[in-house]
């Protein structure tokens with residue numbers, strides 16, 4: 298396997314190593330030199346164990362430096378959330394960028410670790426994927442009697458994630474972040490134009506058909522029904538679309554975009570039973586209260602990662618490809634496992 302830079306996808310210039318999960322995050326969640334469990338390979342009954350410090354992927358020195366600022370900006374945002382302090386929409390967007398970076402970094406990391414078990418030819422890198430497609434995140438507070446430190450990633454170990462790194466979970470101490478991003482995955486939710494029919498053709502290319510544009514919002518995300526979280530935000534990003542809409546004359550898009558040139562929508566949030574656009578990006582995003590029947594065990598929250606991966610894979614699945622079927626079935630086992638999982642993660 299040829300070494301490629303995780304940021305630009307070229308052979309690394311002035312070779313460097315990028316920590317997929319940065320040092321500040323390791324320090325924040327425990328001993329940075331620790332060896333930790335990184336999910337389970339349930340199918341083979343093996344734990345996946347790494348030393349965090351060695352969790353690196355190749356990168357150019359220049360590319361690595363370029364993204365150092367983002368790490369510095371995101372750190373206080375994550376700290377706020379862990380302290381249950383509200384963040385604003387600009388901060389949420391920054392966090393979404395970072396989640397794009399981490400998600401793709403983990404995906405490339407597993408590509409090396411598992412010696413490309415999905416037989417893919419990576420065309421996505423951090424540089425050409427960050428802030429380029431529809432995305433969402435949901436924050437959950439994990440209630441626990443004792444203060445619990447720890448860092449876990451969920452969903453990154455599956456074959457499904459290797460095919461399409463669409464959805465993953467990150468537990469940082471007492472919060473759990475569910476993050477997803479995929480082509481037009483939340484456009485319909487935000488009232489933006491979306492293709493009703495998406496088909497995977499060759500080499501990760503998509504065929505988009507049956508465009509619809511309702512200008513109405515909805516809560517169910519492309520086949521995935523989310524649980525209630527303290528904060529759920531969505532951002533439509535249609536940079537790579539070929540639908541003929543005029544972003545400069547259509548009143549709905551004028552109102553709901555923050556960059557019409559790049560077709561980047563504003564942030565939307567769940568608010569009780571509604572999805573609402575946010576126009577003041579500096580205003581704090583209040584936390585929704587999750588109580589009563591909305592309170593779920595940690596495993597059930599995590600199971601949504603695997604449900605999301607399945608839902609997003611089924612969106613593009615054409616016909617009955619055997620590998621896809623196997624991937625979906627394997628994720629179902631993860632879902633079953635987590636739905637029963639009560640314990641806290643360390």
Ligand SMILES: [Zn+2]
Pocket residue numbers: 302303304305306307309310356357360
């Ligand atoms: Zn590079």
